[in-house]
Amino acid sequence: MQKRWVTKERGVPEKVQALAAALRIEPTLAELLVQRGIYTYEAAHSFFRPSLDALHDPFLMKDMDKAVKRIVQALKDNEKIMVYGDYDVDGTTAVALVFTFLQEIGHTNIDYYIPDRYLEGYGISYKAIDYAAEHGFGLVIALDCGIKAIEKVKKAKALGVDFIICDHHRPDTELPPAVAILDSKRPDCNYPFKELSGCGVGFKLIQALSKEKHLPFENIIKYLDLVVVSIASDIVPITGENRILAYFGLKIINSRPRAGFEAILKFSNIQRLPHEPTNGKVKTVDANIFNRELSISDLVFLVGPRINAAGRIESGKNSVKLLICETIEDAEALGIQINDFNTTRRDQDGQTTEMAMDQIKTEARLRNSRTTVVYHPEWHKGVVGIVASRLIETYYRPTIVLTKSNGLISGSARSIKDFDIYNAIDECSDLLEHFGGHTYAAGLAMKEENLNAFIERFEDIANRELTDEMMIPEVEIDLEINLNDINPKFYRILRQFAPFGPGNMAPIFRTNNVIDSGSGRIVGKNHLKLTVYHEQIRSEPFPCIAFQQGHNEEHIREGRAFNICYHIEENDFNNKKTLQLNIKDMMAAVENETKPAGTNESRN
Numbered sequence: 001m002q003k004r005w006v007t008k009e010r011g012v013p014e015k016v017q018a019l020a021a022a023l024r025i026e027p028t029l030a031e032l033l034v035q036r037g038i039y040t041y042e043a044a045h046s047f048f049r050p051s052l053d054a055l056h057d058p059f060l061m062k063d064m065d066k067a068v069k070r071i072v073q074a075l076k077d078n079e080k081i082m083v084y085g086d087y088d089v090d091g092t093t094a095v096a097l098v099f100t101f102l103q104e105i106g107h108t109n110i111d112y113y114i115p116d117r118y119l120e121g122y123g124i125s126y127k128a129i130d131y132a133a134e135h136g137f138g139l140v141i142a143l144d145c146g147i148k149a150i151e152k153v154k155k156a157k158a159l160g161v162d163f164i165i166c167d168h169h170r171p172d173t174e175l176p177p178a179v180a181i182l183d184s185k186r187p188d189c190n191y192p193f194k195e196l197s198g199c200g201v202g203f204k205l206i207q208a209l210s211k212e213k214h215l216p217f218e219n220i221i222k223y224l225d226l227v228v229v230s231i232a233s234d235i236v237p238i239t240g241e242n243r244i245l246a247y248f249g250l251k252i253i254n255s256r257p258r259a260g261f262e263a264i265l266k267f268s269n270i271q272r273l274p275h276e277p278t279n280g281k282v283k284t285v286d287a288n289i290f291n292r293e294l295s296i297s298d299l300v301f302l303v304g305p306r307i308n309a310a311g312r313i314e315s316g317k318n319s320v321k322l323l324i325c326e327t328i329e330d331a332e333a334l335g336i337q338i339n340d341f342n343t344t345r346r347d348q349d350g351q352t353t354e355m356a357m358d359q360i361k362t363e364a365r366l367r368n369s370r371t372t373v374v375y376h377p378e379w380h381k382g383v384v385g386i387v388a389s390r391l392i393e394t395y396y397r398p399t400i401v402l403t404k405s406n407g408l409i410s411g412s413a414r415s416i417k418d419f420d421i422y423n424a425i426d427e428c429s430d431l432l433e434h435f436g437g438h439t440y441a442a443g444l445a446m447k448e449e450n451l452n453a454f455i456e457r458f459e460d461i462a463n464r465e466l467t468d469e470m471m472i473p474e475v476e477i478d479l480e481i482n483l484n485d486i487n488p489k490f491y492r493i494l495r496q497f498a499p500f501g502p503g504n505m506a507p508i509f510r511t512n513n514v515i516d517s518g519s520g521r522i523v524g525k526n527h528l529k530l531t532v533y534h535e536q537i538r539s540e541p542f543p544c545i546a547f548q549q550g551h552n553e554e555h556i557r558e559g560r561a562f563n564i565c566y567h568i569e570e571n572d573f574n575n576k577k578t579l580q581l582n583i584k585d586m587m588a589a590v591e592n593e594t595k596p597a598g599t600n601e602s603r604n
Contacts, residue, residue, distance in 0.1 A: 001394070001396065001473065002472055002473075003472065003473050003474070003475050003585050004469070004472045004473070004474045004475065005474075005475050005477055005510070005565060005585070005587070006474050006475070006476050006477065007477045007478075007479075007480065007510065008035055008476065008477065008478055008479075010031065011030075011031050011034030011035060012034070015034055015039055016030045016031050016034050017030075019033060019034060019038070019039060019040070019041075019044065022040070022041040022044075023041060023044055025493060026485070026490065026493075028479060028481060028485055028490075029490070029493055029494070031478075031479055032478055032479065032494075032497065032507055033047070035478060036504060047243075047497075048496050050243055050244040050247040050248070051244070052217070052221070052244065052248060054241075054244055055207070055241060055244055055245075056191065056192050056193060056241060058204040058205070058207045058208035058211065059208055059211075060190065060191050060192065061182055061184060061189060061191040061204060061208075062181070062182070062183075062186055062188060062189035062190070062191065063180035063181050063182055064180070064182060064204070064205070064208050066179060066180035067164045067166075067179070067180035067182055067205060067208070068205075068208050068209055068212050070139065070162065070164060070179045070180060071139070071141070071164070071209060072209075072212060072213070074107075074138065074139045075102075075105075075106075075107050078107075078109050079109065079138040079139055080109045080110070080111075080135070080136050080137045080138055080139075081102065081107065081109065081110045081111075081137065081138075081139045081140075081141065082110075082111055082112070082113050082128075082132050082137040082139070082140045082141070083095050083098050083099040083102070083110065083111070083112040083113070083140075083141050083143070084112070084113045084114075084115075084124065084128060084140050084141065084142045084143065084145075084146075085112070085113075085114060085142070085143040085144055085145065085198075085316075085320075086114075086115075086122060086123065086143070086144040086145045086198070086316075087114050087115060087116075087117050087122075087310075087311030087315070087316030087319075088144075088233075088234075088308055088311060088316070089229060089230060089233035089234065089304050089307045089308050089319075090144045090197050090198040090199055090230045090233060090234040091114070091143060091144040091145065091198060091316065092114065092307060092310075092311065092316050092319040092320050092323065093199040093226040093227070093229055093230040093307070093323065094143035094144050094166070094197075094198045094199035094201070094202040094226075094230065095112050095114065095143055095320050096226055096320050096323035096324050097199055097202045097203060097206065097223050097226045097227070098141055098143060098202050098205065098206060099112045099320070099324065100223070100324055101206045101209070101220065101223065104219075105209075105213065105215070111137075112317075112320055113128050113131070113132075114311070114315060114316035114317045114319075114320060115127070115128055115316075116315060117311055117312070117316075117381060117382060118381060118405060118406070119406070121405070121406065121410070121445070122145065122436070122443055123145040123146065123148070123149055123436070124142055124145060124146050124149040124152045124153070124163075125152070126152060126155065128140075129152055129155055129156045129159065129161065132156065132159075132161050133156070133159040133160065133161055137161060138160070138161065138162060139161070139162045139163075139164065139179075140156065140161060140162070140163050140164070141164045141166065141205075142163060142164065142165050142166065142167070143166045143167075143198055143199070143201070143202050144166070144167060144168070144197075144198025144199070144201075144202075145165075145167060145169075145198075146163065146165035146166075146167050146176065146178070146181075147165060147167040147169050147170075147171045147172075147175070147176070147181070147183055147436075148169075148171070148172055148176075148434070148436055149165075149176050150174055150175070150176045150177075152176075153165075153176035153177055153178050154176070154177055157177055162178075162179045163176065163178040163179060164178060164179055164180045164181075164182070165178045165180070165181045165182065165183070166182045166183075166198065166201040166202055166205055167181070167182070167183045167198065167201065168183060168184070168185065168195075168196050168197060168198050168200070168201055168236075169183070169185070169436055169437065169438065170185055170422065170436075170437075170438070171183060171185060171186055171187075182201050182204070182205060183201070184196060184201075192240075192241075193240045193241040193242070195236050195237045195239070195240070195242060196236070196241065196242065197227070197230040197231050197234045197236050197242070198230065198234070199226055199227050199229075199230030199231075200227055200230065200231065200236075200241075200242065200245060203220070203223060203224070203227050203245065206220055206223065207220060221248065221252070222252060222256070222258075224245055224248050224249035224252050225249050225252040225253040225257060225258060225261060226249075226258075226323065227245045227246075227249050228245065228246045228248075228249025228250055228252075228253060228296075228299065228499075229249070229253070229261070229299050229303055229304065229307070231245060231246050231249070231296075231501070232246070232296045232299035232300045232303075232304060232501065233299065233300060233303075233304035233307070233308070235300075235440075235441070235501070235502055236502065237501070237502045237503035237504075238296065238499055238500065238501035238502060238503055238504050239503035239504055243499065243504065246296065246499045246501070247499060250294065250295070250296070250499055253294060253299075254288045254289065254290060254293055254294050255287055255288060255289055256289070257289075258323065258325075259325045259326065259327060259328045259330070259331035260322040260323045260324070260325050260331045260334070260335070261303065261323075262328060262331065263322065263325075263328065263331035263332045263334065263335030264302070264303055264306050264307070264322070264335055264338070264339075265290070265294075265302065265303070266332070266335065267306070267335065267339045267342075268298075268302040270290050270291065270292070270294065270298070270302070271290065271291050272289050272290060272291075273288075273289060273290065273291055292572065295498065295499065295500070296498070296499045296500055296501050297500075305342060305345070306338050306339060306341075306342045307319045307322075307323075307338070308345075309338060309341040309342035309344075309345040310322075310338050310341050311382070312341070312345050312380075312382030312383060313341040313344050313345055313348075313382055314341060318334065318337065318338060318341070319338065321334055322334040322335065322338060345382065345383060345386075348380045348382070348383050349383035349386045349387055349390070352376075352379050352380065352383055352384070352387045352401075353387050353390045353391070355376060355379070356374045356376075356387055356391055356401060357391070357394070359374045359376075360372060360374065360391070360395060369397070369459055370397055370398075370459060370462040370463055370466055370471065371397055371398045371399070371400070371458055371459050371462045372388075372391055372392075372395055372397055372398070372399040372400070373399075373400045373402065373454075373455045373458060373459075374391075374399075374400075374401055374402065375401075375402040375403070375409065375411075375451065376402075376403060377403060377404035378403070378404075379401070379402075379403035380403070381403050381405045381410065381411075384401040384402070384403055384411045384412045385401070385412035385414065385441070385443075387401045388400065388401040388411075388412050388413065388414040389414050392414055392416060396416055396471060396472070396473045397416060397462070397466075397471060398413070398414075398415045398416060398419050398421055398424070398458075398462055398466075399413065399414050399415075400412070400413040400414075400444070400458070402451075404448075405445075408433055408445045408446065408447060408448075409445065409446050409447070409448050409450075409451050410443070410444065410445035410446075411443070411444065411445075412441070412442070412443050412444075413425060413437070413441065413442040413443070413444060414440065414441055415439070415440040415441070416470070416471075416473070417470070417473075417474060418466075418470050419462070419465060419466060419470070420439045420440075421437070421439065421440060421441070421442055422437050422438055422439055422442050423439075424458060424461045424462070424465070425437075425442050425444055425458075427457070427461055428454050428457050428458060428461075431446055431450040431453055431454045431457070432444055432445065432446045432450070432454070433445045433446055433447065475508065475565055475584055475585050476505075476508065477508050477509070477510045477565050478507040478508055478509060479507070479509055479510070480509070480510045480511065480512070481509050481510070481511060482511065482534060482537055482539065483511055483514070483532075483533065483534045483537070483539035483540070483542055484534070484537055484539045484540075486542070486568060486579060488579070490568075491568055491570070491579055494507065494568060506567050507567070507568075508565050508566065508567060508584060509565065509566060509567075509568065510563065510564070510565045511534065511563070511564055511566075512561075512563045512589055513534065513535070513536060513561040513562075513563065513589045514532040514533065514534055514561065514562060514563070514564055515532065515533060515534075515535055515559055515560070515561055515562075516530045516531065516532055516556035516559075517530070517531040517532070517533060517541050518559075519531050520553070520556035520557075522550045522553060525550075526548050526549070526550035526551075527545065527546065527547050527548065527549065527550065528544075528545070528546035528549050528550060528552060528553060528556070528583070529543075529544070529545055529546075530543075530544050530546070530556055531543050531544065532544055532564065532581070535561075542579070542580065542581050543571070543578065543580045543581070544564070544566070544580060544581040544582075544583050545580060545581075545582055545583065546582075546583035546584075546586070547582075549583065549585075549586070552585075552586050555586050555587070555588060560588070560589075561589040562586050562587060562588055562589050563586060563587050563588075563589050564581070564583050564585075564586045565583070565584050565585050565586075566581040566582055566583045566584055567581070567582040567584065568580075568581060568582075569581075569582050
């Protein structure tokens with residue numbers, strides 16, 4: 001697939017040099033900080049050493065005082081509370097967090113509810129409201145959903161059931177008649193940070209409750225492992241307050257994970273280190289207990305899919321059960337079941353992806369479109385979002401994968417850079433029964449008779465908004481460096497830029513005119529393994545891996561020079577750690593080639 005190499009604008013040289021001098025680091029590293037909006041020693045200190053003291057006061061969030069007052073009253077009256085959440089990772093982690101916290105502070109008249117993906121669908125359901133009323137629940141705390149549930153909350157209110165909504169999705173102009181609505185995206189909410197996950201909003205709620213009840217803040221730090229998994233899986237920006245929550249969440253999940261996470265990690269060959277005698281020395285609280293340090297990527301690819309699998313294949317209740325397990329024995333029993341769900345999920349999304357690919361290849365409309373909208377009534381509703389993401393990897397364009405569920409055509413949407421798929425779907429709202437989501441991911445449902453009109457209008461919107469250049473996937477390059485710039489000290493500081501994710505992606509570097517040492521070859525199904533050096537500056541050779549890039553084998557033959565863009569990472573093989581380059585793309589070199597920052601460059 002053709003890709004565009006786009007190099008970020010360089011920082012103002014005087015600012016870069018001043019920061020490099022203040023921090024006593026290489027200008028290259030200072031440049032990376034300036035690109036991230038960090039210009040002073042103090043800002044760099046906050047970036048590299050996040051502090052829980054820098055978390056915002058939860059009572060800055062609109063309606064937080066109302067939410068806390070209502071919950072405190074429910075606790076005082078021993079009122080029956082339902083903790084309600086969506087069936088995905090963000091929803092189930094949020095439910096586990098709030099449910100466990102309320103139990104811990106002594107409220108036992110409580111239960112949790114996760115809607116059935118197939119029978120009830122996304123968000124607050126009428127079935128759940130009826131269940132709450134029939135079983136005597138006076139208060140429902142809805143997490144990661146509810147911001148658009150106007151009619152449902154009206155019904156609950158008529159039945160004597162109060163709602164507190166904790167959401168992070170975009171609201172409409174009209175809000176549900178809940179006791180309190182916690183959503184920093186509300187236009188009338190002045191909370192300083194707007195990108196919390198659903199579980200993050202739940203954490204702010206228990207932070208506020210702890211403050212109201214004069215409980216030590218230290219008591220709720222242990223819940224940050226749930227928050228970081230939600231941040232990673234829901235792909236929210238890891239900037240601002242999310243960076244602090246993710247930083248400390250990773251410390252907890254690496255040093256003292258809850259039983260449920262440890263059970264999941266066993267299926268990914270992440271094992272506890274053997275116990276070593278301390279010889280009288282106290283082990284540090286944040287010491288890593290696993291055979292390697294877990295990162296945001298591990299949570300995205302190893303933990304998140306397994307938690308999600310329960311809701312995709314059977315019920316998200318199984319995920320909550322796992323996350324609130326108190327013993328590793330109970331967690332391992334549930335972990336086996338959830339891992340089996342994940343295996344089933346992989347099989348189903350593989351089959352569905354193959355069918356969707358065939359549809360694209362055989363239908364002229366799909367071959368020549370700026371969008372992908374595919375539909376089959378028998379596809380499993382639990383995997384359509386994953387399939388949409390996979391299709392974008394091959395056909396880079398806004399994608400919607402639809403199936404039939406409860407008499408409606410419903411599914412998931414995923415987008416590409418610079419195309420707000422939520423806004424596009426909103427322009428089609430008159431054709432839909434309901435929808436919701438974010439800039440790059442959404443869910444929707446419609447009557448079957450509206451499908452063709454929706455496809456046509458969605459395509460028209462994409463034609464209006466997307467240029468030819470935007471339809472080419474972009475590799476955003478932070479800096480061009482020489483291989484000699486890379487050394488253990490450089491990498492040691494680079495690691496401290498983590499946790500990486502949206503808003504603070506792992507830096508991608510470019511190096512021109514490298515040559516393969518002659519060992520380059522295809523390994524596995526379609527990966528390139530090679531060793532490159534920079535002949536012009538007589539650099540040391542660097543081992544490289546290029547996943548899914550067997551098609552680039554031509555660049556490493558016959559000693560020809562080529563350009564690479566890559567992450568720098570550490571490879572741990574046979575207990576020996578070495579630096580390697582994880583190549584994202586490569587292209588043939590052009591003699592005496594230089595490309596100024598901020599320019600685009602495409603290759604086939």
